[in-house]
Amino acid sequence: METERNISSGTFPTFLRNWRTRKNMSQLDLALTAGISQRHVSFLENGRSNPSRDSIASLGMALEMPAAEIDAMMGVAGYTALRTQTAADDKNLEAIKQSIDHVLRGHNPYPAMSIDRIWTIQNANEAALKFFAGLGGTGDLNMLRNIINPGPVREKIVNWSECARALLRLFELEVARRPNDREAQQLLAGFLMQDDVADIMKSPAKGLPSPLITLQFQINNQIVSLFSLIATIGLSHDARLDDIRIETLLPADDSSRNWFDNQS
CATH class of the missing domain: 3.30.450.180 (Beta-Lactamase)
Structure with a gap:
């Protein structure tokens, strides 16, 4: 039920910024939808702050990203996939x-x-x-x-x-x-x-x-x-x-x- 996937590499700030741009959302819009501060979104996009797993999940859902893209964003931030296989x-x-x-x-x-x-x-x-x-x-x-x-x-x-x-x-x-x-x-x-x-x-x-x-x-x-x-x-x-x-x-x-x- 799972096939091999080749995900593009990149940095977390670039990954997040690209997705926000694709969705035509301002930093404020994204912050309000994800339930975090605009300042934190700004710091994440310029690399001044490192994201937590929970914040990545919240941002991914706010951006309506497919599950595979959220997993990819977890990966570029240094985390394992959102799901934990048990x-x-x-x-x-x-x-x-x-x-x-x-x-x-x-x-x-x-x-x-x-x-x-x-x-x-x-x-x-x-x-x-x-x-x-x-x-x-x-x-x-x-x-x-x-x-x-x-x-x-x-x-x-x-x-x-x-x-x-x-x-x-x-x-x-x-x-x-x-x-x-x-x-x-x-x-x-x-x-x-x-x-x-x-x-x-x-x-x-x-x-x-x-x-x-x-x-x-x-x-x-x-x-x-x-x-x-x-x-x-x-x-x-x-x-x-x-x-x-x-x-x-x-x-x-x-x-x-x-x-x-x-x-x-």
């Missing part, structure tokens, strides 16, 4: 994993999977494994690479340009939420370096956008259309849980629904 934590994580598995199994005969912050599949139900194997997946567990990069999965997506643009716009927003996550930044940059991807991202959309973007796969002589619902774990201050997404794929029309019913 036997109780492991037990709770296992219980959550079992609940996620239950949701995935309950979504059969339609595909469902749990993915991390860079869209790498962590677990999948039987329908998803069967569906992606049928598309000719290469074994790469990253959904974005399978869809964006040339290969057997991309070749079967009828409306690839529309889907690629929408997915990368969504991923750009995710990367923006984690400005110190080098792994995610490098993945996005790699996609944008491809000429065909750069072209569709630069070209204006034709006409009004569809109210719902579906993934349309050409499978043999049929178009199988799917839309996705993405769920997250609410109210988590643990980066391992904050990263998890549960993506469920659903048929967008009766013919696609019948196609899945016939596969089970």
